[in-house]
Amino acid sequence: MKIPPKVSFALSSVWILLLSVLLRTDVSSVQRIFILLNLVLTIVILYFKYLSEPKPEPIDIKEIDKITYQPNQEKEKKESTKKNYDLHNYKVKAICENVKEFSKNCKEGEHFILRKSSVSHMAPQPDNPRHNDSHIDVRKLTTILEIDVDSMTCVAESGVTFDELVRHTIPLGLAPRCVSELKGITIGGAVAGCSVESMSFKYGGFHDSCLEYEIITGKGELIRCSPTTEPELFNSVHGSFGTIAIITLLKFQLVKVKPxxxxxxxxxxxxxxxxxxxxxxxxxxxxxxxxxxxxxxxxxxxxxxxxxxxxxxxxxxxxxxxxxxxxxxxxxxxxxxxxxxxxxxxxxxxxxxxxxxxxxxxxxxxxxxDSDCHWSLRNMPGLENMVLRKLLGRAFLGSSNILKMAGRLPFLVKKGGKPDVIVDVFIPIENVKTFFDWYLETFGEYFPLWIVPYEMPQYQLQNYKHYPWLNPDLMKNLKSSLFIDIAIYGFEQKGKKLNYYHELEKKVLELKGMKTLITHNFYDKDSFWQTFNKPLYRKIKQRSDPKNLLRELYNKTNFKKKK
Structure with a gap:
């Protein structure tokens, strides 16, 4: 039995706070005993209510394949797919109307953000002004419309998480070409934020496997775009962090997998x-x-x-x-x-x-x-203790719980007014050794680092060699299309004079690389647009969101209320 998400999050928060109190020096022995008894009681209740069931054996892909595709189920499958599309069309029509209504009645300088069913996987930023923006509700966009085994493609709404997606595809012997490493990341978020994983050295990011997007512009217009239909718009959606349009539906490629x-x-x-x-x-x-x-x-x-x-x-x-x-x-x-x-x-x-x-x-x-959101829990006392994890790990761990806690308890990630460094940087392979030597000099021996080799695909659009949304000058004279994603997670800036985010931005730009925008950014406008394609972005932005209701890319990712 799975613990309900709200119960899991509430218990996680209480657990963290109790452990924090337990480690304080001014707590009496009686209080310590009382806290420990509460923790033990919680463990016992959870174990017998939720955690004592045996883990099911992995599904045999071949047997599932035989069961799923019996001929007498084909008619039922087609009817179900049609219902999925009809319901989807109803949902996006309602969202279009809401956007049009907001656009018609909003005041100058007003913006909206999306109210989603999943937790945001951008680094927690409690000071970000976008938290005060109005909301457009897209929480219902969580349906997988169709999986075509023959063409190895899938059509799904943008709010489908990778966790939900692979639970449907693995029994069919298939999976996305890029499965984001955290369960709660949505496929729409993976496109907007450019996710990567261990097949990226062959296939690039998840967005590189996408064949078509359905989007809603800031004007409430519904558009289908692909590499051949609206190619500039299609190639500007990924990496735009939701500032170009609302992604509502995606068609993407799958690959064969085994159990x-x-x-x-x-x-x-x-x-x-x-x-x-x-x-x-x-x-x-x-x-x-x-x-x-x-x-x-x-x-x-x-x-x-x-x-x-x-x-x-x-x-x-x-x-x-x-x-x-x-x-x-x-x-x-x-x-x-x-x-x-x-x-x-x-x-x-x-x-x-x-x-x-x-x-x-x-x-x-x-x-x-996913269980530790890489290794972000190691800075929190007790959360890598094997005994506690064995008893409570299933209930409390997981990236979604961790990110919810970090969002609601910002002191966990912003110590001394300076946020921990949580960042991915993409460095051309020929410059990785130079970057690593600089890293040792600047950050010292902070490890581990996550390494993801990444193929930067070739593009034909308007003679762009690589991604059109990147500044073409950044990509000039590169010897290889292979980049290395180097991820630094959890480096503490508290008590240090340097702004390590800003130091990274300068060094990465010098080495013809790119720093992701999912975290804290300190670029000035000139250096920012040395990385990103300003003329193309402005052109697409004017067409899709002329009132800037979704915020502009630089201002959304480089807000200034920072120390």
Whole structure:
């Protein structure tokens, strides 16, 4: 039985506050005993009410496939799909009318934001003025309309989370080309914010697998756009952080998957050796498609991890001389007596540090970082304690709970008036060593760092070499389309003189890279538009949101009420 989200969040908040009080020096012994008794009582109640049920065995993909696609179910499937589309059209019509009404009656300088069913996965920013904007309700956009197994495509509304999506696709032997690592991220949010994961070295971001968007402009106009229909608009939606239009529907590509994943942890002692291994896997990224990796190739790979190809890869830098590349491949079956990893007991970043290999279900692999929101809990006392996690992990952990707590308890992430550094930066592979040396000098030995190799796809639109929404000058003279996403999560700025966000912005721009905007930003306007394509953005913005109801990209992501 699953704990209801509201109960889970409330208990999580109480748990954090009780632990905080418990660790204070001015608390008496009697009070400590009382708090501990309350915690123990909560654990006992939760265990017997919610947590004592055995974990179900992973679904056999092949058996599900046989059951799902029996001919006598085809008519029912078509009728269900038609109902989904009819209901969707009704929902978007209502949203269009709400936007038109707001646009007609709003005062100059007013804006609106979206009221969604999921928690925001942007870094918590309690001072952001957009929290005071009016709301347009899109909470009903949470339906998967259609999964086409033959064409390996899916059509779904923008509020569908990756958690919900893969629960539907994995039993069919399919998954998105890029599955965001946190369960609560929505597919619309993944496009607006440019999400990445371990297949990104082959497929880029989730937005690169999208074939079509349905959007509502700031004028209340409903538009379908694709690489061939409204191509400039289509290529400006991703990375716009909701400032161009409201995404309501997406059609995107899927890939074949198997029930389990094997991860081989490949270690290097130097950044040069690490990048060399990444480059080899990248060079062979198209050696086999998912469909071509038959049982024989799979067995060869399992026996010989030195083969220079992999289906998925990401990495963790644990120390300045401990680099781990996580080479992952789908498998049909588990070796005898294999124990699957469960990351609500031990955080994944810890299990990946010293192991040689790992097995997990495909679902658990996709969300291996979710329980701790990577490693954001390690700065909070007691939350990596194995005993507490084993008893309460299923109830309290998970990125959605963590982000809700951080949003409502801002002191957890903004210590001493300065927010912790939570950021992804994309660096061309030829400049990664320079960046890493600078990182050691500037940040010291703060680890781990999350590493995601990323293919920057080639574009044909108006002779753009790479993403049209990036400044073309930024992409000039690059030797490779391979970038490395280097993620710094949880670095504490409290008590430090430097503004580390601003230092990152300057260094990343110098190295022809890009810093994501999901977190705190301190750009001046000139340096900001050295990264992003101002002429194209302004052109599309004027067409889709001339009253600036969705806010302008620079102002939305670089608000000035900061220290």
């Amino acid at each position: 389990y994943v094997k991860i081989d942890y490949l270690t290097s002692k130097t950044i040069d050796g690490y990048l060399e291994t990444i480059q080899k896997f990248y060079d062979n990224r198209n050696l086999y498609s998912n469909e071509e990796i038959d049982q024989k190739k799979q067995e060869e790979k399992l026996k010989d991890t030195s083969l220079n190809w992999t289906e998925m890869m990401d990495g963790l830098i644990h120390q300045k001389d401990q680099f781990v590349l996580n080479s992952a491949n789908f498998v049909d079956k588990l070796p005898a007596n294999t124990k699957l990893s469960e990351f609500w007991v031990t955080p994944y970043y810890k299990t990946a540090k010293n192991k040689k290999c790992d097995y997990m279900t495909t679902y658990d692999y996709f969300f291996r970082y």
